[in-house]
Amino acid sequence: MSADTVFGACPVPARGYDRVVMGHGSGGRLSADLLQQVFLPAFEGQVLAALEDQATVELSGTRMALTTDSFVVRPIFFPGGDIGTLAVNGTVNDLAVGGAVPRFLSAAFILEEGLPLEDLERVARSMRRACDAAGVVLVTGDTKVVDRGKADQLFITTTGVGAYPPFRPPVSIAAARAGDRVLVSGTLGDHGVAILSVREGLEFETTLESDTAPLTGLVQALLEAASGVRAMRDPTRGGLSSSLHELAAASHVGVHLEEASIPVRREVRAACEILGLDPLYVANEGKLMAVLAPEQAEAGLAALRRHPLGTNAAIVGTVVAEHPGVVTMRSVVGGERVVPMLAGEQLPRIC
Numbered sequence: 001m002s003a004d005t006v007f008g009a010c011p012v013p014a015r016g017y018d019r020v021v022m023g024h025g026s027g028g029r030l031s032a033d034l035l036q037q038v039f040l041p042a043f044e045g046q047v048l049a050a051l052e053d054q055a056t057v058e059l060s061g062t063r064m065a066l067t068t069d070s071f072v073v074r075p076i077f078f079p080g081g082d083i084g085t086l087a088v089n090g091t092v093n094d095l096a097v098g099g100a101v102p103r104f105l106s107a108a109f110i111l112e113e114g115l116p117l118e119d120l121e122r123v124a125r126s127m128r129r130a131c132d133a134a135g136v137v138l139v140t141g142d143t144k145v146v147d148r149g150k151a152d153q154l155f156i157t158t159t160g161v162g163a164y165p166p167f168r169p170p171v172s173i174a175a176a177r178a179g180d181r182v183l184v185s186g187t188l189g190d191h192g193v194a195i196l197s198v199r200e201g202l203e204f205e206t207t208l209e210s211d212t213a214p215l216t217g218l219v220q221a222l223l224e225a226a227s228g229v230r231a232m233r234d235p236t237r238g239g240l241s242s243s244l245h246e247l248a249a250a251s252h253v254g255v256h257l258e259e260a261s262i263p264v265r266r267e268v269r270a271a272c273e274i275l276g277l278d279p280l281y282v283a284n285e286g287k288l289m290a291v292l293a294p295e296q297a298e299a300g301l302a303a304l305r306r307h308p309l310g311t312n313a314a315i316v317g318t319v320v321a322e323h324p325g326v327v328t329m330r331s332v333v334g335g336e337r338v339v340p341m342l343a344g345e346q347l348p349r350i351c
Contacts (some may be wrong), residue, residue, distance in 0.1 A: 005326070011316050013348050015232065016193055017030075017123075017195065020034075023343070024169075024237035024333070025237070027236065027237025027238030027239075027242045027283075027342065028237075028238045028241075028242050028281075028341050028342025028343060029341045029342060029343050030343070031237070031238070032341075035131035036053070040260040049078065050172070050174070051173070051246070051250065052098060053067060053094040053095075053097055053098060053173075053233060053234070054066060054067040054094050054095050054100060054160075054162070055067065056098070056164070056170070062195075063163070063164040064161060064162065064163055064164070065095050065098050065160075065161070065162040065163070065164060066159070066160070066161055067089050067091055067094040067095055067159070068091070068157065068158070068159040068160070069087075069090050069094060069157070069158060070155065070156070070157040071082050071083050071086050071087045071090065071155065071156045071157070071351060072152070072155050072349055072351075073086060073195065073349060073350060073351055074082075074152060074195075074199070074349040075198055075199070076123065076153055076154055076196050076228050077119075077122075077344075078187040078194055078210055079194050079197070079198065079207055079208060079209040079210060080191075080194055080209030080210035080211070081209075081210045081212040081214060081285075082122070082123055082126050083123060083125070083154060083156055084122075084123035084124065084125075084126040084127035084130065085126050085127070085129075085130045085212050086125060086210075086212055086285060086351055087107065087156040087157075087158045088105065088127050088130035088136070088138075088158065088214070089130055089134065089212050089213060089214050089215075089285060089286065090132055090158070090212075090234075090236065090285060090351065091105060091158040091159065091160040091343065092105075092134045092136060092160060092214045092215070092216060093214065093215045093216075093234040093285075093286075093288075094156075094160065095116060095160050095162035096162075096214070096215045096219040096234075097171075097214045097215065097219060097232035097233055097234050097288055098162075098171060099164060099165075099168055099170065099171045099219070099223060099229075099232075100162035100163060100164050101162050101163055101164075101165065101220075102135065102136045102160055102161075102162040102214075102216055102298055103136060103137070103162050103163060104136060104137055104138075104157045104160070104161045105131065105136050105137070105138045105139070105158055105159065105160050105161075105290075106138070106140045106141055106158065107127070107138055107141040107157070107158045107159075108141060108142040108143070108156070108157040108158060108277065109141070109142070109144070109154065109155075109156055110141045110144050110145075110146060110151050110154070110155040110156075110157075111143060111144065111145045111146070111151065111154060112145075112146060112147075112148060112149070112150060112151035112152065112153050113145060113146065113147055113148040113285060114148045115153050115154055119153070119154075120154070120176045120305055122334055123154065123156075131215070131344075133198040133214055134214035134216060135214075135216065136160070138225075141158050146233075147213050151204065152349075164296070165211065168223065169227075171229055171230060171231050171232055171311070172230075172231055172250075173231050173233065173246055173247050173250045173251070174250040174251050174266065175230040175231050175251065175291075176231055176247055176248075176250075176251035176253050176291045176319045177229050177230065177251070177253070177293075177319060178197070178253060178319055178320055179291060179293075179294050179318070179319065180291045180293055180294060180318070180319040181291070181292050181293075181294055181297035181315050181317070181318060181319075182244070182257070182289065182290075182291055182316055182319065183253060183269075183289070183290045183291075183292060183297065183301060183304065183313060183314065183315050183316065184240065184262070184263065184287060184288070184289050184290075184313065184314060184316050184318035184319065185200075185287050185288045185289075185290070185304050185309060185310045185312075185313045186220060186263060186286075186311070186312040186313060187211075187263045187264055187265045187268065187287075187307065187312050188210070188235075188239065188240055188262065188263065188264050188268075188279045188280070188282065188284060188287065189239065189264060189265075189268045189272065189277075189279040189282035189283075189284065190208065190209070190210060190211040190268060190281075190284065190286075190287075191210040191211050191212060191283050191284050191285040191286070191350070191351070192239070192277075192282035192283040192284070192294065193208055193267075193268045193271045193277075193282060194208045194209050194210045195210070195283075195350055196271070196275070196298060197271065198337050200275075202271060202274075204267045204270070204271070206267060206301060208265075208267055208268065208271075211283055211284055211285055211287060212286050213285070213286035213309055215234060215286065215287075215288055215309065217307065217309070217311045218288065218304065219232065219288065221303050221306065221307050221310075222288075222290060222300055222303050222304055223303070223331070224303070225299050225300060225302070226296040226297075226299045226300035226303060227296065228292050228293030228295065228296030228300075229290060229291075229292055229296070229300065230248060230291045230292065230293065231251075231290070232288055232289065232290045232291070233246070233247070233288065233289045233290040234285075234287065234288050234289075235284050235286060235287060235288075235289050236283050236351055237282075237283055237339075237350065237351060238281060238283070238286060238342045239279070239280050239281040239282045239283055239284065239326055239342075240262075240280050240281075240284075240289060241278075241280040241281050241327065241339055241340075241341065241342060242281070242341065242342055244257075244289070244317075244327045244339070245325075245327055245341045247291065247319075248325050248326065248327060249325050251319070252324045252325070253276075253319050253320065253321065253323050253324055254319070254320040254321070254323040254324050254325070254326050254328070255317055255318070255320065255326075255327045255328070255337065256317055256320050256327075256328050256329070256330070257316055257317035257321055257328070257329040257330070258316060258317060258329070258330050258338030259329050259330060259331050259332050260330075260332045260341065261312050261314050261315060261316045261317075262279070262280075262316045263312045263313075264279045266341075268282075280339060281342050283350045283351050284299070285351060286309060291319060292303075292312070297315055301313055301315055317329075326338060327339040335345070
């Protein structure tokens with residue numbers, strides 16, 4: 001009997017697809033299936049199989065981090081950022097949450113025929129500002145143009161290279177232990193709901209903005225203050241839920257959340273209730289999830305809250321030995337439920 005059956009989780013759609021569907025880009029269960037069924041068998045290797053946000057490789061005795069990501073957000077401009085800032089910050093953050101210091105980027109641009117050059121220039125300028133803010137340099141790139149209607153204006157792929165500080169213990173999604181505490185650096189769902197508000201024309205008392213930001217400084221502050229950091233992730237596609245499921249699977253542990261402790265902006269919560277969304281599954285672009293040894297959790301929380309990007313940080317859960325591979329949550333009214341892995345695509349084209 002599976003863990004989902006034991007805890008009474010809702011069934012998910014059958015996964016016997018012979019074609020790619022939008023859910024394969026969700027960051028949830030179908031994305032994991034795609035990795036396990038197609039890419040991992042085709043590209044065998046210990047580094048890839050670790051499924052970290054970044055690959056750790058050694059070059060001339062130096063530990064380096066390498067990551068790559070593609071960005072297909074719609075619309076390409078949104079409150080708080082654009083596809084260019086996402087392309088820089090998303091790749092920088094994948095390096096940072098592995099404990100590396102980001103150094104260099106490359107970028108490939110797929111341009112749709114008819115894209116206004118003014119828009120492309122605006123994206124390029126925002127990418128430059130994002131690089132400066134993140135302390136990285138874009139050193140190489142490529143452009144391709146496709147027929148009108150074939151690329152939805154602009155797609156960007158960025159690759160990042162970073163270096164690990166010497167003597168710093170590694171962090172890994174597979175390193176969590178029972179008793180560890182789960183922290184988030186701030187409010188969840190800001191990016192996804194900001195994108196959706198533009199798409200759907202939703203209006204709120206205050207303007208919702210994406211949280212896109214480089215996490216390098218926040219991560220370094222956490223690592224300097226707390227030696228017991230086991231793992232970190234930036235919960236983008238699939239939100240916090242997907243990051244926790246990846247942690248639970250890789251570390252062979254369970255995770256228990258306290259709903260009352262999870263920070264969500266009032267406007268974001270209201271939008272999710274109207275639209276039938278769960279903030280745990282909504283993308284973030286400037287937040288981190290960290291797992292710390294219990295004796296280091298308060299020191300880590302204090303370090304996060306001292307940083308401008310971590311003022312709303314919170315301890316939201318605990319790693320447990322029970323129900324390995326399963327995430328549960330105590331609700332605000334005291335009941336307990338399973339938080340299943342995202343099965344399909346809640347918000348397509350979000351990052």
